[in-house]
Amino acid sequence: MSVVSESRVVRVLPDVPAIDKEFDYLVPDGMPVELGDVVRVDLHGRRVGGWVVALDVEPDPSVTLRALAKVSGRGPGADLLELAGWAAWRWAGRRAQLLRTASPTAVVQSFGRASIERADPGGPHPPTDPVLDRALSSDRAVLRLPPGADRYGLVRAAHLATDAGRQLLVLCPSVGEARDLASRLRRDRVRAVGLLGDVGGVAGGQAWARAHHEDVVVGARAGAWAPCPRLGRVLVLDEHDEGYQQEQAPTWHARDVVAERARRAAAACLLVSPCPTLEALDWGTLVTVPRGGERRGWPAITVVDQRRLDPALGPLFSPALVDLVRGEGRVLCVLNRTGRARMLACAVCATLARCEQCDAAVGQPEPGLLLCDRCGTERPTICLACGSTTLKSLRLGVSRAREELEALVGEPVGEVSGPGVDAGSAPDTRVVIGTEAVLHRIRGADAVAFLDFDQELLATRYRSAEQALGMLARAARVVRRRDGMGRLLVQTRTPDHPVIRSALQADPGHLVTSEVPLRQVLGLPPTTAMAVVSHAAAPDFIEALGQPLGVEVQGPVDGAWRLRAPDHETLCDALAAVPRPPGRLRVEVDPLRIWPGRSLVGHAVSAGFDPRKAHP
DNA sequence: CGGACAAGCTGA
């Protein structure tokens, strides 16, 4: 008996998505255990993984404890355990999900030995710059740097400005950018490590262990959970990028996670973007470069008013665009509509092409074939009203636009669309057309043309204006060259839109000025905090939620409810008070859309008809 | 999540 009472007892959170509960276990004699360690335990007849979330706890005397089966390796430290608890509250998720992201993808036995001295960085030291100094001397700043600005110099300056012995954590929107930045820092003899983990964890074992004592740790979204025991400063590059938000619930945002993390560690946090989000501007002090510098950092932009069309060229190709693609140099054309044509009309009688089964507008995925997106019915290209086989596209998709563009320029035009992964798969033609993916897949070009920018400006996401400006900033980087900037061409029916004005005048402040009152009037974030609750268990969840003070419950629309509160404190406290009902449930805090996807397919599904089952 | 156990259904 005395042996048992003297044994150590630890508290374990099992790595089982459906269990959000801690269990106590005995530590076998001589087994070294530390906070955050990854362990294996016997739970209800099966062996599962988990994390040690508390040491030396006083167990409930009414339960007989089992012993830890194994200590697998090191895991997230005490700071990250607490941060995961906070993030689970903030995004109404489970800690296990977040701790998995904060854990190495491979077993790590030890962190290795820390070297105390900081390596002397070689290479040219960045010149001191009053703007960077100002941004780096604040603990909560937002730096607005134009797309053409040198961000590597900023990273170097941030490294030098970080207290000796403390670490700099840098986040990039993509793994590729993080990899490039980490290797460039190492070439310049900065002690840096890139955390390039894929799904499931922040990094493989070796890099994860090294992050404990390198001076600079670079990562993408999951890098927010990098193990940095001596965190002194955080830098988030391209803070506006949507890649920082996790798509699956919990929909945590790396920017918000590191901002909270920095606060807890008394570290400085600097968000950087050519077009800072309203969320960022709400959080910290804005620092801008002098007007002239910002102006030089944006390329020349030609805006084409599509309301005045040349009928001979059709809706997508203005004379200015034709000049651009027939000129010299590499040109990328962006059209965010996949497929060939999304809507067609008869060339003879002008009747809209509809589905004979369900009446929805049909598209033309390939020549000669009409397809209904809603119910999957196909038919040959024929007008049901007059029998004509000549239909014309009302809304061209990328594939059809490529054919027309090729005819206009008289040379092959490549196409980039869909979620192709490897950058090497990009076509090497001089002119390339594609969805937004072209801007990610192709590294450099002389010009970028947006064929239908209203598609971006007027999208259904409430942040679409900010995202549209972000896309112009990305295009601006793609056309950045040694001899200055290339050209951007934007075709739109709303040439006075604040997004266009911001880019033309190189002043994203215009968009902020127009967007803030709009969000206030409509009660949209960041003026409010929102969540969307959906899937089978949503009705039970909403019933259990009731009517908490300060939380507005709207819906259901398509089986989803929208919750709105004045702030996250109110919203998240209310969500945390609800016991999770059994069944499939999605709680999306800070949703990208204020209502979930309202595609035709979505409607059909909610009406009890699943087109994917009807047409396998 | 997934095993345990209880309550409900079926067939001879």
Added chain:
DNA sequence: CAGCTTGTCCGG
């Protein structure tokens, strides 16, 4: 009433 399915509960 055995043998099986379906549902609810709970884990140290």
